[in-house]
Amino acid sequence: MQLNSNVPPGPLAEKWQKHRFEMKLVNPANKRKYKILVVGTGLAGASAAASLAELGYQVETFCFQDSPRRAHSIAAQGGINAAKNYQNDGDSVFRLFYDTIKGGDFRAREANVYRLAEVSVNIIDQCVAQGVPFSREYGGQLENRSFGGAQVSRTFYCRGQTGQQLLLGAYSALCRQISLGNVKSHPRTEMLDLVVVGGRARGIVVRDLVTGQVSSYVGDAVLLATGGYSPVYFLSTNAKGCNVTATYRAFKRGACFANPCYTQIHPTCIPVTGDYQSKLTLMSESLRNDGRIWVPKTPGDKRSPDQIPESERDYYLERRYPSFGNLAPRDIASRAAKMVCDEGRGVGPGGRGVYLDFSDAIRRRGEKYIRDKYGNLFDMYAHITHEDPYKTPMRIYPALHYTMGGLWVDYNLMSNIPGLFVLGEANFSDHGANRLGASALMQGLADGYFVVPYTLGNFLAGCAPGGVSETAPEFKQAEQEVSDRLKKLLAIKGNRSATWFHRELGKVMWDDCGMARSEKSLKKALARIPELREQFWREAGVPGNGQGLSPALEEAGRVADFLEFAELLCIDALHRNESCGGHFREEYQTPDGEAQRNDAEFSYVAAWQYQGQDKPPALHKEPLVWETVHPSIRSYK
Amino acid sequence: MKFTLHVWRQSGPNARGEMKQYEATGVNPDMSFLEMLDVVNQELIARGEEPIAFDHDCREGICGSCGIVINGVPHGPRRRLANGKIEAKTTCQTYMRDFTDGQHLWLEPWRAGAFPVIKDLVVDRSAFDRIMQAGGYISANTGGAPDGNAILIPKRDQEKAMDAAQCIGCGACVAACKNASAMLFVAAKVSHLGILPQGQPERAQRVVRMVEQMDKEGFGNCTNYMECEAACPKEISRQFIARMNRDYLWAQTQDLETTSSGGAG
Incomplete structure (x- = not known):
């Protein structure tokens, strides 16, 4: 099988504009004849469902939670990137694109990432229009902060609950469409299979979690926005319900799974404390704006942190990566933490932890400043560990957080099964081998608000509505x-x-x-x-x-x-x-x-295709084409 | 640590429920309350018995899924913190170290007519979704929004809107209220959007529609006991209820009829 990325020709910066014009449209009066099934109601699913319903399509949404508002996007803390350059610090669409490509270690598709950076600015505008209460400056303008892997301040945020506010925005748009009768919502309903008819995705099989009944839904297209697969590691920062079932079932029906080994281990999580532990809790990367990461210089140093003088501390990120320091990207910061713990310099019970210390920032700017900025995160830490992070440094250790791999999609976000679109964390397309902070929310909303509403129309314009029923x-x-x-x-x-x-x-x-x-x-x-x-x-x-x-x-x-x-x-x-x-x-x-x-050998997307029970999957390679960027050694030194 | 649990078991929406007793032994003080229940459930499964059903997901206090009344208090008893404040937390943020070894713990679902029990400790909170559908939004179709900085929002307004917007929709306010009132939940959403300039065009009809739906769902009225505020894991202030009442009264003076003249062709 030949995987075609369907990236449009032309200069990078013009591809999406040109493609948008060239894509076919569905007549407004015909849109209501098409039924779209959207599985998952996080940022990608809810934004797609609402936007498609606004356009006039009939939409049905499915989620296993008791309400669409509880999808795991809600737990994202730190922020969302956008190339607004409000800070006048040298940001641009191209810089966001380049940072993301470099952050992904040159393993993502150029054209997709450029489009992501391009629409990032529209996302902020859309969210503001919905009433998302982004942090503001005293003059009333939007405020920004910095995140890992970038030297500009381009992250928009709502205290430490950005994911919650963005999801509530998308959920409110969805609620409006439900009340208008354009969307039918099925909470507590889990997708357990994909149905392919004549080579095209035509529906899903679900289980009603309240009654236990198994039934089918037919659609003209199926959109999977079912998130990632971090809990394959059991302990992760994901919600307990997060799972791979929807995407894995699609894989077993023929959809290619791309780069499953690209998993993100987030450097700042609360360390594991016991065998009974059911999940790990993330401490937002934004904390690295003001917190300094360190371990004792001597292995086995058991003194409490306040007893360790400055000269005997190793601020290893600042030492090894002077230009990015504590804001080194996640993969690099995680590995560095593992390395110092492997050397016996880890702190806390079991020696699997490093300090994230705010004392400098508190001295410099006062406790109130820190409380205003990160209060809820500090509270969360105190709840879990029973320690006061205003007084003693936080202890953190890397944990599974996000998965860059996912179902293979082309430039239009369609998988190799026609009619099956995959959005957000569930697809593989934008983050390469490592995702930068504040980029997941951006991608979920980009896919749902600004990409799939166009590309889905282009697909549907080529097929007549209906024609299949659940009795097939x-x-x-x-x-x-x-x-x-x-x-x-x-x-x-x-x-x-x-x-x-x-x-x-x-x-x-x-x-x-x-x-x-x-x-x-x-x-x-x-x-x-x-x-x-x-x-x-x-x-x-x-x-x-x-x-x-x-x-x-x-x-x-x-x-x-x-x-x-x-x-x-x-x-x-x-x-x-x-x-x-x-x-x-x-x-x-x-x-x-x-x-x-x-x-030379691995500049490609590895897309795996199911070959049957107990048979090894087949590997298909989509070569990564570098038209604009030249992959280089990724240095943050 | 060990505990004696008295748990509400109800096999289905129409079944009769009862309190059943279980022993939780070998509990580590650093376990979360839900992790303690996980251990109890694993033992039940090993014996071939049905585990205790309870809603949960993120286990970090933000998704709003979990909600158990523990010893009469929604989300469990709250500690006084070192700074003198009473802690605000969800069930999943409750830790076993906050109880006494050997204590008896009574576990019940949210009790409210508008939240029917589905099974054991799991209730149906879809009434909240229907209230949101009645008006908990700003009508802004995707595309065509003006630049985010086109509307300046004073920091204090944004902060106040955010204070209200933090609501996680868990329903503890309803469970805590002797009237099973949902005023705090509805007030939080009404205020979040009503404070912001973007929310002004639909402000009057929003509050009216949401309050009407709230009444239709069978939630009670507010009689100013303020238990909701005490139980709220996100410290949503009762002042938002006063704000909603003011908005509701003002909305009665507004012309809520919308007329459409149709296309002139």
Whole structure:
């Protein structure tokens, strides 16, 4: 199979403008004849659903949460980037584009990233119009702050709850369309399969989580905006419900999964404290604007932080990366933390932690300034650790946070299955091998508000509406397969919870495919995962009969998918014989421990296609074409 | 640590519920309340029993999914902090170290006619979504918005709007109120949009429609007990209720009819 990125010809800066003009339109009177199914109601899903409904399409949305407003985008703290250059500090669309491409270690598609930077400015305007209360200066103008991997201040924010406010904005637009009758919302409804009819995505099979009933929905297109797969590592900063099921089911129906090994490990999370732990909590990257990261210079130094004099502290990011300092990109800051802890200089119980210290900033600007800027984050830290971060430095350690890989899409955000579009974190397209801070919110909203409303129309203009119903054999068969699998889960009748398997899988993934990977560790993981999967189908216990609300059954289904998907992730990591961004292979590093890319052999997108049960997936390569940027050594020194 | 749990178990929306007793042993003081329930549930699963159903997702106090009444208090008893303030938190931000070893804990769902129980500790809060659909938005289609700095917003207004906008829609305010009133939730949204200049064109009809929907859903009225404010994990101020009442009264004086003359062709 040949993967065609469908990037339009012409100069980089003109591609999107030109493409927008050349794309076909659907007549306003005909739009209402098309039914669009949107799965996931985070930033990408809610913004797409609302915008498409405004255009006149019939939209139905699905989410497993009890309300669209609770999708995990809500938890994003720090901010959203936009190339407004309000600060007059040298920002531009091109600079945001270049920072993002470089931040992604030259593994993203140029044209997609340029378009992202281009529409970033419209996102801010749209959100302001909806009433998103972005932080303001005293003069009433929008305020900005800095984030990692950039030397300009281009991040817009709402205290430490930017994701919440942006999602509530998109959700309110969605609410308006629901009240107008243009969108039908299905909360507590989980997609369990994709239905492909005649080579085209035509619907989904869902389970109503309240009644337990399995049914199908037919559409003229299916949009997946179902987020990433961080919880394949069990412990991550993601919400407990986040899962790979929708995208993995689409993969099993033929959609290519691209770059699954590109996972982001965020440097500033609260360290793990015990075996019972169910999740990790992120401390926003914005804290690195005012906090300084350090460890003791001597390994094994057990003194409390206030007893360690300045001369015996190692501000290792400032030392190693003088020009970016504490604002080095996430992958680099995470690896640096791992390195100092591996040297025995980590702090806190277990020695897996580094200090994030605000005492300088508090001395310089006063406690009130810090409280105004980060109050809710400090409170959150105090809740969890029972320590006062205004008095003692925070202890932080890297944790899984975001996944850059996802379903393969072309420039139009359509997967290799016609009619299946993939948006936001669920696709692979914009962040390459590492995502910069404040770029996830930007991408989710760019895809939903400003890209898919155009590209979907272009696709629909080429196909007549309707023509398929849920009585088609493909729907009946998919429903049957979903029901059979649920029955199979209920029939295992073992006595280990799905959580137990999930936790075991997480350990394998973190130890052998985490911040550092090697051929040896990956082969070990690839041997262990099938054993664990087999044990799951023998020993897992799912009480109940599948009728009514059954959180244990929901969880078991998601864990079963993670147990298959984990293998795909490791296969991809093993095949990529280079280090880039979040993918760090121990065999491929420079003498000073930096990631060593291999552009000659690996400057491509690795898109994997399902070949059947127990068969290795097929690899398709989409070469990355560099028309404007020349990949260089990514230095933040 | 160990605890004796008394948990509301109800197998479905129309089933009769009852309090059932469970023992939680080997509890680490640094466990979160939900992690303690995870451990209890794993033991139930190992015995082939149905685990306790409860809503949860982000487990960091922002998604608004979780909500258990613990010992009579929505989201659980609140500590007094070192600075003298009473802590504001969600169920997922409650830690076992805040209870006494051997304590009995009573776990109940939100109790309100407008929040019917689905199962065990899980309730149906879709009434909140319907209130939002009634008017909790600014009508601004995608595209064509003016530059973000075209409308200057004084910092104090933006901060006040943000204070209201922080609401996570968990419903603790309703659970805490003896009238099961949703005034604090509705007031937060009405105020967030009503304070901002972008929200002015629809201000009158927004407050009227949202209040009407709130009444239709069966929520009670406010009798100024302020329990809602005390229970709110985001410290939404009761002053927003006063603000909403003022807006609602003012809206009665406005012409809310919209007439459309149609296209002149």
